[in-house]
Amino acid sequence: MGKKSSAVAFSMDIGISDKDRAAIAQGLSRLLADTYTLYLTTHNFHWNVTGPMFNTLHVMFMAQYTELWNAVDPVAERIRALGHVAPGSYAQYGELSSLPDAPAQPPKALEMVRILAHGHEAVARTARSLFPLVSKADDQPTADLLTQRLTVHEQTAWMLRSLLEE
Template identity: 40%
Template sequence: MSNNNVIESLKKTLAEEYTLQIKTQNFHWNVEGPLFFSLHKLFEEQYGEISEFVDSAAETLRAMKSRAPGSFTEFKTLSSIQEPPSEKLNANQMIEMLTQDHTAVATAFKARLEEAEEAGEINAVTLYEDLITFHEKAAWMIRSHRS
């Protein structure tokens, strides 16, 4: 794999992390019902952690001498994560959406990890290892709130 492939994958990763951060923050603000307290707190912790990964992904791109995408337009084009619908969602819908998102990106990041390993991009390898661990745990923690 070439460094260019790793760069393009990192741009998608940055966009997906940013989109997931905003989605998680949206759910933090809007969750209601009996699971409010635990999900409100969990979502806040998770969007904070995701924010750090957003920064790490951008820094990894810059270290590879690439521009880091940084607009909603770019993120929407690059991200596989869908924005939530604008209508009111219940806690179980939020749980399902975020569980699917975290699981999907963990799976995608495993392939991107292999790409980075083949290209010898150690910083990207480390980032993807950390991301996979985080997203698999995040999916499990959210999933455990299913009623």
């Protein structure tokens, strides 16, 4: 005779329908993929920046990749709190992310800045696109998370764009 499974299935009722939880988790999975992809690109640029702005950009990129690294966990944990599995592989992130991978050859410093500014804008768009569903589902914790992420990405994009002005 086979062993009986000791796993117990629990139903979930947090006041958000299964359908809405699934859709929100899918959107948050895209946000997680975008955030992780931007983290990796920013860290790559931190390692590979050169030129007269080296010190400024090296330090700035470190602050930015550290913030992004700290952001992935709350997004993944929200997906889990909604009862879904958080994606966690490069293959999944490649499929889910709206951002391109980091360039194989490091670009010049100001091109790095431009790429990162566009990346933060893209992550902001991904976060913002979830608000209609999150609002409809009355999902305040996800709305709060999205608001926090939007604040960071919009401010960072502005600071990066400021470096490109002459």
